[in-house]
Amino acid sequence: MESLGRREFLRRSIGIAGGLTIMGLISSGLTGYTKRLLFKISLAEWSLHKALFAGEVDHLDFASIAMGEFGINAVEYVNVFFFEKAKDRAYLKEMKSRADSEGVKSLLIMCDSEGNLGDPDNIARQKAVENHYKWVEAAKFLGCHSIRVNARSEGTYTEQMVLAVDGLRRLTEFGDQHSMNVIVENHGGLSSNGKWLSEVIRRVDHSRCGTLPDFGNFKIKEGEWYDRYKGIQELMPYAKAVSAKSHDFDSDGNEIHTDYFRMIHIVLDAGYNGYVGIEYEGKEMSEMEGIKATKVLLERVRIEIGI
Numbered sequence: 001m002e003s004l005g006r007r008e009f010l011r012r013s014i015g016i017a018g019g020l021t022i023m024g025l026i027s028s029g030l031t032g033y034t035k036r037l038l039f040k041i042s043l044a045e046w047s048l049h050k051a052l053f054a055g056e057v058d059h060l061d062f063a064s065i066a067m068g069e070f071g072i073n074a075v076e077y078v079n080v081f082f083f084e085k086a087k088d089r090a091y092l093k094e095m096k097s098r099a100d101s102e103g104v105k106s107l108l109i110m111c112d113s114e115g116n117l118g119d120p121d122n123i124a125r126q127k128a129v130e131n132h133y134k135w136v137e138a139a140k141f142l143g144c145h146s147i148r149v150n151a152r153s154e155g156t157y158t159e160q161m162v163l164a165v166d167g168l169r170r171l172t173e174f175g176d177q178h179s180m181n182v183i184v185e186n187h188g189g190l191s192s193n194g195k196w197l198s199e200v201i202r203r204v205d206h207s208r209c210g211t212l213p214d215f216g217n218f219k220i221k222e223g224e225w226y227d228r229y230k231g232i233q234e235l236m237p238y239a240k241a242v243s244a245k246s247h248d249f250d251s252d253g254n255e256i257h258t259d260y261f262r263m264i265h266i267v268l269d270a271g272y273n274g275y276v277g278i279e280y281e282g283k284e285m286s287e288m289e290g291i292k293a294t295k296v297l298l299e300r301v302r303i304e305i306g307i
Helices: 002-014 022-027 032-036 045-053 059-070 079-085 089-102 122-131 133-142 157-177 194-204 228-238 260-269 287-306
Strands: 040-044 074-078 105-110 146-149 181-185 209-212 219-221 242-246 275-280
Touching: 040 045, 040 105, 040 287, 045 059, 045 074, 045 275, 045 287, 059 074, 059 079, 059 089, 059 287, 074 079, 079 089, 089 105, 089 133, 105 133, 122 133, 122 157, 133 146, 133 157, 146 157, 146 209, 157 181, 157 194, 157 209, 181 194, 194 209, 194 228, 209 228, 228 260, 242 260, 242 287, 260 287, 275 287
Parallel strands: 040 074, 040 275, 074 105, 105 146, 146 181, 181 209, 242 275
Antiparallel strands: none
């Protein structure tokens, strides 16, 4: 049934001419898109944050849920769901064992609540840098390629840039010792200004410091939004991961706030073909339904652009 559904979708998407049968299409190799994916799909743990905070889902089950419920074989963890376990090797070993047993790849850890890497106070800034060390080491143990951090600061546009560059450079140098990337998400404040954040990364000037462009996080402050398409275009040259934020869908399955076709074109035009992570934050659908809807949309975009 699944194969027939895919054939029917291809028939509608491509608009097969009368003389071309679906079997001819299959034999021509056009349905072999899975062998040359334009990008891969991963799942961000934040997509299940309501269930996790409510105790309905256990963090240790995340990898099995990703694979078992959604057929997704790569995950992005969030540190707040195992905040006290960063140095607990037995716990991390269990995480790794469960992911490995499911054939799931651990990509990164999203790190929050560890202080501001651009704090104006030098001592507080250094403390924030050092607070992230344990997550670098945990990510290394789990087989991740990156930790995702925030570039929060205070002061003027330029002052915050200088401070964020300093904190990020210090942390990146530590990450480099562990072959670990430090990537920054557009996550509020000036970090949601694509021009500002891309310049910060340029000034850090380290191959292991990059970005995690998020399709939706472009709210700088109340009443002030940065253009999401411009922002993604500015951040993609430094991207080591991409987050496909989703909230609401129309009757055709399109995300109503973000044109996924336009976004994915921007992502691909930057030469990126890594993982695009599902991060559902909507309220109209359940988290499980929202994840599935986002995955279906990403797969449809991937097929139509690829063909």
